[in-house]
Amino acid sequence: MGGMTRHGPTRRTLRLAFLALAAVVLAAVGGAVWLVADAGLLRDAAGAPAVPALVVLALAFAALTGLWACWGVLASHFADLERLRAGVLVASVSRDGRLPPPRDRAAGPDEVARLREAVETLVLRRLFPSAGPDERLTAVLATLDEAILVVTEQGQVSLVNAAARALLGDEPVRVGSSVFAALERDDLLDAMAHAHAEPGGAVDATLPGVDGRRWPARICELTGHGGYVVRLTATPVGGPRLRVVAEDGAVHHDLSLHDALPEAAADDATPxxxxxxxxxxxxxxxxxxxxxxxxxxxxxxxxxxxxxxxxxxxxxxxxxxxxxxxxxxxxxxxxxxxxxxxxxxxxxxxxxxxxxxxxxxxxxxxxxxxxxxxxxxxxxxxxxxxxxxxxxxxxxxxxxxxxxxxxxxxxxxxxxxxxxxxxxxxxxxxxxxxxxxxxxxxxxxxxxxxxxxxxxxxxxxxxxxxxxxxxx
Known part of the structure; x- marks a missing residue:
């Protein structure tokens, strides 16, 4: 993930160590050449060079290239660790607790990938420790063949079962989306208003879909939680009963969509x-x-x-x-x-x-x-x-x-x-x-x-x- 990073002391120390090591290598090669030359060991009996200068330079270049390659590997490793660190910060505020994708999805497992897997497992276990009542209720709702939608007062889908997705389509009733992509806005809002006005908080109505089909429905107010439950039969008006089949039988939901917004005002000092x-x-x-x-x-x-x-x-x-x-x-x-x-x-x-x-x-x-x-x-x-x-x-x-x-x-x-x-x-x-x-x-x-x-x-x-x- 990289970006605006503040390099830690370990990375700075290693960088300085590599620079110092490179300087030592250069000094050692230069010093060795000078000492040997001063002792006359670089020339043969006739006074000709015994070790070509290019060989000495090649050795020095090879040593420096090796150091540079090692630093490149370490720098890439630190970049991966920094991306992982940023990913953990992002996962801390995401709803599913999962880390963003790694930089190289095709890379084989290494220590960073294994660390990433361990961190993601820890985050998921902390956020979703075990199957609780919500999961059991979801399993119960998944057995119903009646189409069930829960929507907020503004019409956002907060819960949808497999039957509703089979009748209306996965995308139009996706959790968090507007139910008005599947059902006509004015008719549903009118039915919701009537349900709110009824002493029992429920009415029967026929709801037109955006595809032209009309659905017998019962609309019930979700008292105290700012929303409505919409139940549709699988038989559209004037049509045969539809066979409800969904590839995914799960109930999709995010009931936090009904949470009330805190009252607050922003100023420059607001965190x-x-x-x-x-x-x-x-x-x-x-x-x-x-x-x-x-x-x-x-x-x-x-x-x-x-x-x-x-x-x-x-x-x-x-x-x-x-x-x-x-x-x-x-x-x-x-x-x-x-x-x-x-x-x-x-x-x-x-x-x-x-x-x-x-x-x-x-x-x-x-x-x-x-x-x-x-x-x-x-x-x-x-x-x-x-x-x-x-x-x-x-x-x-x-x-x-x-x-x-x-x-x-x-x-x-x-x-x-x-x-x-x-x-x-x-x-x-x-x-x-x-x-x-x-x-x-x-x-x-x-x-x-x-x-x-x-x-x-x-x-x-x-x-x-x-x-x-x-x-x-």
């Missing part, structure tokens, strides 16, 4: 591990922040290293202008998709509360903030001016060996799943995972507060110059 942030991304009609418009917005709140999926925004926006085909080819949003979406002023009330008291975080966040401020100005709203942290600048400084700082490259480096890329919320979720993995690396580099992190990004002069040239 990064306590920092409230909104990780934000928007898709647009183009890259000109002076002329282009927002077509979708996605964001998720983060507090320190915790991602609060319950506090998110995922909205299409009608830009009021045609969307160029070259932009649609990237994010998939066409004029037809955006036609019925609300304009920016109607979406702003859903975004503004998420911005309050938070630092705005993103990959090239200056671009997103410039578009956001322009949309507010066009709508007669006060443009936001939150403090920002740019994950591209942070990563560029932490990993000076990386020439590709795209989300995909950084996700591979840090072991982040990149499902859902090139949607606003998908990019925001990937960026949030990257951001929380950067925090322990920043802390290891002595950067502990918001003020220190912002000052740190100011050192990325070349990257900042490129961003300013783009207009943000």
């Amino acid at each position: 990064l591990f306590d920092l409230p942030a909104l990780v934000f991304d928007c898709e647009s009609t183009g890259l000109d922040v002076r002329a282009d418009r927002i077509v979708s917005m996605g964001g998720v709140r983060v507090h320190g290293t915790r991602i609060f999926h319950i506090a998110n925004i995922d909205r299409l926006v009608n830009p009021g202008v045609p969307i160029p085909p070259r932009s649609s080819a990237i994010h998939g949003i066409t004029d037809e998709l955006a036609r019925d979406a609300p304009p920016f002023p109607e979406v702003w009330p859903a975004l503004e509360p998420l911005l309050r008291g938070a630092v705005l975080v993103g990959h090239n966040i200056g671009f997103d903030l410039a578009l956001l401020r322009r949309e507010c100005s066009l709508a007669g709203l006060t443009p936001p001016a939150p403090p920002t942290l740019d994950t591209l600048l942070l990563a560029g400084l932490l990993f000076p060996d990386m020439t590709d700082l795209s989300l995909e490259a950084l996700a591979e480096r840090l072991g982040v799943d990149i499902h859902g890329r090139h949607t606003a919320l998908g990019d925001a979720l990937v960026t949030a995972e990257l951001y929380v993995r950067l925090l322990p690396l920043l802390d290891s580099a002595g950067i502990a507060t918001l003020a220190e992190a912002r000052a740190f990004t100011g050192r990325a002069t070349a990257l900042r110059a490129r961003q300013r040239a783009m207009g943000w």
Whole structure:
């Protein structure tokens, strides 16, 4: 993983030792040549050179080359150890406790690989010590042939069983994704509102899917936990009962998605591990922040290293202008998709509360903030001016060996799943995972507060110059 490392005394001592040894070798060879020459042993009886000077130089060169090769092996070894150290820091904040992939996946087992395996085993055992009640409950739910979804109040999937994945597809109801990729938004929100209003907290409804099928369903409020349980029958309206088959019979879940967001406000002295942030991304009609418009917005709140999926925004926006085909080819949003979406002023009330008291975080966040401020100005709203942290600048400084700082490259480096890329919320979720993995690396580099992190990004002069040239 490398990057901003502070070399320990062992590495510095070895480097000095090798330099000293090289100096000793040079001095010894030079001294030996001088002594032998002074004694006349380098010449034969006729006075001709007995040992060519090139041979002496070759011996000296071979000795120095051997020392340099040894140092190269040791330096590579230390680089692997440093990458492992950084990987352990990243694993300490990742949800699955796994280390990022090694630098050379094809390399055979060696002492670093064995150490990595032992560390990962220790981390996993500490984080997931044994099968508990959650695992047993999961096994019970896996036996049901009724499709079951648990969603947050904002529509994020927090639990899905095999039957639901078989009916609606693995990707649309992936844990952490928006259920509105599988079921029509307005109909499900209406059913959830009716369930909330009912004394028993449950209603029966018919829910249209985005594929046109209609599902008889029962929606039950998850009282006290900010969400709903959606149960679907395997018989769509007007169709035959479907055979529920899933390759993976497991129940997928992350019920921490229902955790409430702490109330906090950021200032310069706020520690990064306590920092409230909104990780934000928007898709647009183009890259000109002076002329282009927002077509979708996605964001998720983060507090320190915790991602609060319950506090998110995922909205299409009608830009009021045609969307160029070259932009649609990237994010998939066409004029037809955006036609019925609300304009920016109607979406702003859903975004503004998420911005309050938070630092705005993103990959090239200056671009997103410039578009956001322009949309507010066009709508007669006060443009936001939150403090920002740019994950591209942070990563560029932490990993000076990386020439590709795209989300995909950084996700591979840090072991982040990149499902859902090139949607606003998908990019925001990937960026949030990257951001929380950067925090322990920043802390290891002595950067502990918001003020220190912002000052740190100011050192990325070349990257900042490129961003300013783009207009943000």
